[in-house]
Amino acid sequence: MSLAGDLLDRLAEIGADPPGITREAFGRGENAAMALMTETARGLGLDCATDAGANLAMRWRGSDPSLPPILIGSHLDSVVQGGNFDGAAGVVAGLAAIAALKAEGFRPRASIEVLALRCEEAVWFGLGLIGSRSLLGRLPPGALDLPHARGGRSLGQCIAECGGDPARLGAPLRDPRGIGAYLELHIEQAPQLIEAGQPVAICLANPGNLRHPHIRIHGEDAHTGLPHRFRRDAAMAGAELALALERLWRDEEAAGRPMAVTIGRFHTPAERHAMTVVPGEFELSLDLRAYDAAHLASLEAKLQGLVGAVAAARRVEIDLGPRSSAAPGAMDATIQAELAAAATARGLAPPRLNSPGSHDANNFAAAGVPTGMLLIRNEGGSHNPHESMELHDLLAAIDILGLWITQRTG
Template identity: 75%
Template sequence: MTLAEPVAAQAPLVQRLLDGLAAIGADPPGITREAYGRGENEAQALAAAAGAALGLAATTDAGANLSLRWAGRDPAAPPVLIGSHLDSVVQGGNFDGAAGVVAGLAAIAALQAAGLRPRCDIEVLALRCEEAVWFGLGLIGSRCLPARLPPGALDLRHARSGKTLAESISARGGDPTRLRQGTPLRDPARLGAYLEVHIEQAPQLVEAGAPVAICLANPGNVRHPFIRIAGEDAHTGLPHRFRRDAALAGADLMLALERLWLEEEAAGRPMVVTIGRFHTPAERHSLTMVSGRFELSLDLRAYSADHLAALEARLAAIVAEVAARRGVRIDLGERSAAAPGPMDPAIIEGLAAAAAQAGLPGQRLNSPGSHDANNFAASGVPTGMLLVRNRNGSHNPDEAMETGDLMAAIAVLVHWLAARTA
């Protein structure tokens, strides 16, 4: 029996899990699975039940991440982790993150159906709170494992419940006291590999007509969720030379950042600028007032730590120039960062060989998004990712991954695991 048959046999399991996750998160017109809330908790329970049916051992770590472990033949062999997240943005889609957890479970089911048992443990991880919408900080579950939570993270408050991250973790069986020690929950040097399957968040695979691609790198990011500009409220008739207009300063800042983006791309240095929030304060703005206050958010992304550092330096210069020219103060406020995630060259080649065995093209792409894989790669764990074709982008109700495309990614994953863990 080839691996194609046991992989194909998992299609009903995959569809049942995807449908179950959609029912848990149903929030018309989209999907909401709140981190550390009902949606994420019930999704973890669904994954745990599927793992139990496969004979996997379930444990919860200090960050309240769920691990489903299939014991290998050699307990001393470094384990292979397959992970992703189950939370979503508010009224997003069903597949961002969750497809990767489903893929891990289906891959183990396929290997079991093929009569194979791995040399090392294989673990499926359902990582907590990948989406930054809940605490203003993303990748929280995967930050916990290698002790990459930034200072003060456990005191951040949940956007809905108002609980601190420490309180949220404790309520779900985690141990924030252990996290405050700042030592890894898992020693990166003792992990054999981390693999993640994730929907693509750009239409590159739709454009290429390919169901799956091997990821080359994920960008890191620097985020400022609450940039505040302070100028001076004034009458709308005030001549230009007297104005300290915070709204125009915000516009200047945004356009200067776009010019930076285009310059960097033209020079062959891929990056992204995103302004998510951009507004005068709703309680103060008026048709007949020059606004002395303005707020925006900023997400800068690039594929190397050096490039991110250079972009931050450029950001500081742009902020100083705009503030001086407009006569305003610009406070960048809170800062969070995620390290870039270059994929392991040996895993990239191994996944390419696995794709060939599965009869699939070995398309190779950068991911436009930061993922939990970033934290493993930044900690020295050999890391790989597969990107699954997905129409209409992500973080919206119109995510449109086809189950057949996820099955293609599972086939690549199974062939890689069979070779890697023989």
Template identity: 70%
Template sequence: MTLTEAVTAQTPLVQRLLDGVAALGADPPGITRVAYGPGESAAHALIAEAGRALSLTASTDAGANLTLRWASPSAQRAPVLIGSHLDSVVQGGNFDGAAGVIAGIAAIAALQAAGIQPKRDIEVLALRCEEAVWFGLGLIGSRCLLARLPEGALDLPHARGGLTLAASIVACGGDPARLREGTPLRDPRGIGAYLEVHIEQAPQLIEAVAPVAVCLANPGNVRHPFIRITGEDAHTGLPHRFRHDAALAGADLSLALERLWLAEEKAGRPMAVTIGRFHTDAARHSLTAVAGDFTMSLDLRGYDAEHLAALEGRLAAIVAEVAERRGVTITLGERSAAAPGPMDPAIIAGLGAAAARLGIAAPALNSPGSHDANNFAAAGVPTGMLLVRNQNGSHNPHEAMDTPDLMAAIAVLTDYLAHDAA
């Protein structure tokens, strides 16, 4: 059986697993697989079962991440890890994360069917809690694996039920005491490469009329989930010169950040600004009152650590200017951050060469989203990603990845692994 035939033969397996994780997370109109909850854990069990059918060795680490290892009888180099996540946002889509884990399973199945034996171990990782919605902190599984949890993270409460991250990890078979030691569960120097397949989160591949892209970099981010703007409550008839309007200060801050975004992109420095929360106090706001209190959130993204630091400096200057002009206090509050994830040049070239051998159009593009790959790249692990065409973005019920496009990505991944084994 040729390698191409072996990949094609995995289509029923891929579809069965996609349908399986969808059923486990069904939450009309979308999919909800709660991190460290029944849906995510059931998806881990489904993937583990698929691994056992391929004679892969399963293990669970202290962060409750699942590893499925295909051992090489003549391992000559450090292992290659293929990973992603199985949790979702609330009523999101089925493919964000899950497609990447399933791609790893399918690639190993295809290599086995084609009789290709790798010269290093290949491992599939199902990483826990990639989505920040559950603890206000994203990429938790890979943070656990690589000792990149920020101070106090294990005490964060879960968005559903309030169980701490530490208790959530225990409930899924992990060991937070080991995580508190602050040393990696896997030495990054002992990992040969980390590869991730992920649906695209902007319609760049729809625009390019291509099924798959080779990722150049993932953005890092700085996040402030609860920015508090404090002004003064007042009557709606109060003249402008007397007002300290928290709501208009929030609008000013948002529009100033958008102007920054447009200027940076015009200068060839890609970035992104997202305002997710944006509201007055629902318990007190009124048609006939000037708002003295306003809450908003900010996700600030950039592809280079120095650029991201510069953007954070610009944020501070904008906040100071708006606060002074509007006569309000702006408190940025809690901060979290994820490092940018530049992909390894050799892996970029290798994945591009694999696509070329297969005759698959695969432009090189930046990813709009941060992924577990960021943590591996930041830890010094050679990292690569493939992005799969997906018309309607992610984090919504309308994710529109087609299975043939995922199979194209699996073909590129498998061809890369086969040549890596040569």
């Protein structure tokens, strides 16, 4: 079996959590995956180091230390009972490409680093892309105090326990101006390549996001027979807000402004809800996504308007709670052209597509690093046990990556 296939099988064993995969950030799953990558990288003769954010860098030293390094990265954590390939395929691809180039006798002039970035998934702290935020000095104020979803340890404690130094995370750990390029391989998260019948795509852009993980609506508990005019129904207010956001989404898409609305949590408090009580409390989460910073800002303003209108109409209070955001990530045009040329040389004609997901690549692009992404065909969606990337599609992407590396650093 190929190195890539073997590593993915071993990662599946590490994260096994039927019916899916769980590699908890800063926990057993992510730590064991980091250890596996370290073992593999050292077997390939790479230098391994952990930075102050507890990210893992695996370096193939180039012959010319004056040249800025090329970074290839992604993450190893997963959502709870997700799939095996989201994130992990990108780290595996970087190591597999280096193994193939070494076997061919290639020696890069610039150093190549494969990054395994910590905690990309927002499920663990209500904040995503933590590894790349740490690396590039983009953690928001108060982030180190955020509690882990399992056990409540603070982010700062988790980083320290995994070999990092949270006291150093106020400034970039790497000067973005000293990075030659960042490239990320990732499974597609909408079946665009299934639809196109192609194994890989060149990414045009990733959306930024605005997130409110703990929105709370406060109304008034009441008897189920209470007439409508007296009600302050928090659940109905939640439903009205959700439908208003759906209408906003449709209107924006119809106007040619792509975006997405996701409400992942939507419920009355489990300890209090009952069939014969008008609920006075309701909770939900919200993720808004768009591909342009100005569009995202306009959506945030429209959200405020919708919240005010629903609160007034339903006579409730709506507390949006904590807020986090990630900048949109437009991919570098030069890297897109280089990847297209490499794909053509391999007999492929990959389409150019937007990714529906935010990725660590967003932070590198926002920091001014020339950034590119390859998307890999994946049936079954993402963040669920049904992710279904075929190994031959991953190998096609690795082949393009390897050729791009030789053209960039040879």
